[in-house]
Amino acid sequence: MAKPPKPMTPASSSTQRTTTxxxxxxxxxxxxxxxxxxxxxxxxxxxxASGPSSQRTAQPDxxxxxxxxxxxxxxxxxxxHASVTEPETSARPASPVFIAAHLATRLTPATDSAQGIRRDGRERIYVDMREGTAMVHQHPDGRFQLTSASELIPSGFLVERIRDTYLWQKRPAIATRRPHVDESDAEAGSGKRSRLDNEDHPADSSPTTEQSSPLPHQPLNLSLDLWRNWxxxxxxxxxxxxxxxxxxxxxxxxxxxxxxxxxxxxxxxxxxxxxxxxxxxxxxxxxxxxxxxxxxxxxxxxxxxxxxxxxxxxxxxxxxxxxxxxxxxxxxxxxxxxxxxxxxxxxxxxxxxxxxxxxxxxxxxxxxxxxxxADPLLLLPVQPVISDGTFGGRIVLPVTSEPHLQRLDFDPQKTGQAWQDYTSAPGSAGLQRLFHSVLLKSGYTVNPPDPTLLENALVFNREGHDTLFILKLPPLSSGFISRYTKPGSELISSASLMKLDDAGKQRLNTMLAQNKINYLVGGIQQPTPDRPTLFILREG
Incomplete structure (x- = not known):
């Protein structure tokens, strides 16, 4: 599995904020x-107001x-600025902060370790408990203690592996302990183990204190309250x-x-x-x-x-x-x-x-x-049209590895059946149907394909936006797109205008005047022999 990238230390900046x-x-x-x-x-x-912090809000009078x-x-x-406690000295150890499920899938499998230890890309270690996956710290003497990435000194309770499983559980915090967490239950004595577990709960109650309860343990997410320590x-x-x-x-x-x-x-x-x-x-x-x-x-x-x-x-x-x-x-x-x-x-x-x-x-x-x-397509820069002696010039395709956003690429394997339909019947009409499907899956409202529009164009918009998009799908040459039509020429053609009533023509003129029509070009490119991509650029 892919490892997450190493974190970068944020650099400080004194860039001034302007109103513009x-x-x-x-x-x-x-x-x-x-x-x-x-x-x-x-x-x-x-x-x-009844909490302890309210005592700090009063003036002398x-x-x-x-x-x-x-x-x-x-x-x-x-x-x-944080308050920390040494291991096993706190009477109220913090409850575990379990990581999100989608992050746990990025860790190494528990089966890779005999003890069920999981690791991230920075070699920090985690264990699976019945309630979720949590980070742990291993002390020099072999003890494992729950911690989180937001603290320098572990403050959670000690944990141990459940024998013959990859799951872990809370370890009884007592003065006399078994020398090894994998020691057999027969040697420790099942009756003695039960008694010691019952001794581990303090008499008073607290939202952050483990309590003996007949109900299954529900993990407490303490992360939402950490701001009080800031x-x-x-x-x-x-x-x-x-x-x-x-x-x-x-x-x-x-x-x-x-x-x-x-x-x-x-x-x-x-x-x-x-x-x-x-x-x-x-x-x-x-x-x-x-x-x-x-x-x-x-x-x-x-x-x-x-x-x-x-x-x-x-x-x-x-x-x-x-x-x-x-x-x-x-x-x-x-x-x-x-x-x-x-x-x-x-x-x-x-x-x-x-x-x-x-x-x-x-x-x-x-x-x-x-x-x-509001929309990724509005983040795209307008690509320059380079004159090459032809009627419209051409647009050179930016490389897919460009450090700044120049193009949107869509993975054909994420389009489902649409890509299979296209590969079985390629061509301009098939390409138009493929992009129609991709845009629908991306949440756009797409007009039915109109054969009167030039270069197999698709007209679409997004609910709640006052922007109209026109995507043309011209033929693709080696590394560039020839431009034989000017952006927007299809909108003012007689064939298109004949389909609009007076109100429609007024809306079109308003959008043109307010620069709320965005012109795009797209197609299929093969950056590598085995990796085709669908791309969209912004023009004009």
Whole structure:
């Protein structure tokens, strides 16, 4: 199986934010914080005033302290701030943080190790428990302890392998222990083992404490509450921050005004700057990502606790929405979206909000997305037409390994029966049917093929968008496409105009005047002998 790429250390940047590259985000009040989240509806919950943290919110005269936003120009990396405990000294070990199922499939199989140890691309080790797969740390004395990628010192409980299986379970935390976890149950004594397991539960209860219960154990996901450890009692010397319950939380750089509804607090261990580091973080440890903080009507900030802003890598969002895209194109689209959300390689708070809003739009169309991010086809640059002495010139095909997004490639093997139908009956009509199927699978509304349109063109759009796409499928020469027709010429031909009523002609003229028609060319290319690809470029 393929190993995930090695993480890259995010580089710090002092790039200044200008008003011209700020995408407009549709967030008008605290209730609209769900608009920027690609997952379920979010509710911004006010922290419980009866909790311990509320003791920090009072002024000396007893009145509540108002939250504030601290803004400066510098964004220094914050020092690590976390409370840790040594193994076996904590009375309340943390419950395991199980990794997502789609990430567990990327680990080495448990059967590759006699003890059921699984590994990722960075040689970190994991074990399978009945409740899920969790990361573990092996101590020099051979003990295994649950941990996560978000902590430097393991804080989970000790685990051991269940004899004759590849599954692991919690190890009784007692002073006297069996010397080896694989020791036979007969030697340990089944009655003694049962008694010791019962002694392992503390008398008091806590949401993070293991309790004896007749019901099957349900794992606790502690990642949503980790943001509470990100605050500091004093505001940062530089950078921007907000105050919640008397603690100061650094935020991802953005323009903050008195009516700014949403900001992103950031983990002191990770600053979301460049795509590679951000994508690696979403792949390795979702708990490191920034969290939405919403300003309430009373000017208090609250953190959205019930859902993470991003539930999977950005490339996975693209792949899930546009299922026929090749892996390389899906990653190129994700990377370009990351750049274009702000207009720079280093992202900021507004860019993260624009990304979240776009992914939510892809999922359910319930809210609009920033127009320049709404569709991968709009991210494509216009390819230049090179004059070659012919009537229209030609477009040189960009290579598939181009570092920046120049083309969209679709994997024929992901098109299902459509590719088999084409290979059994190739030709211009078959190619038109193949792209018709690919566009439908990608979520577009496609007009029936019209024989009066030049170069087997297809006309399509996406629900909720005010953009019309016209895809031509001309013959492909060696490494280039000859252009014999001008973009849009088929729309103003007499044959096409005769099919439109007066209202249709008015809509067409309006879209032409507002530059809301995008012209594309596509076809089939064979970059390698055994790997054909369907491609789309943008022209004119």
């Amino acid at each position: 590259d700020t995408p407009r985000v549709n967030v008008d009040n605290v209730d609209n914080v769900s608009n920027i989240h690609p997952g379920l509806h979010l509710q911004a919950r006010v922290p419980d 007893g009145s509540p302290r108002q939250p504030s936003v601290e803004v400066s120009d510098m964004l220094p990396r914050q020092p690590l 605050g500091e009692p004093t505001k940062p010397a530089g950078g921007q921050s907000i105050e919640i319950d008397g603690l100061h939380y650094p935020i991802v750089s953005q323009i903050v005004r008195s009516n700014t509804p949403v900001v992103c607090i950031k983990n002191p261990r990770f600053s979301p700057e460049r795509f590679e580091a951000f994508e690696q973080m979403l792949n390795d440890d979702l708990t490191l990502q920034p969290r939405w903080a919403a300003r309430g009507p009373d000017n208090h900030w609250t953190v959205v606790e019930h859902h993470l802003p991003f539930e999977k890598p950005l490339t996975q969002y693209v792949t899930d929405t546009f299922e026929c895209l090749s892996e390389a194109s899906a990653r190129a689209v994700a990377k370009t979206m990351f750049f274009q959300s702000r207009g720079a390689e280093v992202i900021n708070g507004e860019g993260l909000q624009a990304l979240g809003q776009t992914l939510r739009h892809w999922r359910d169309r319930s809210i609009p997305a920033p127009r320049h991010l």
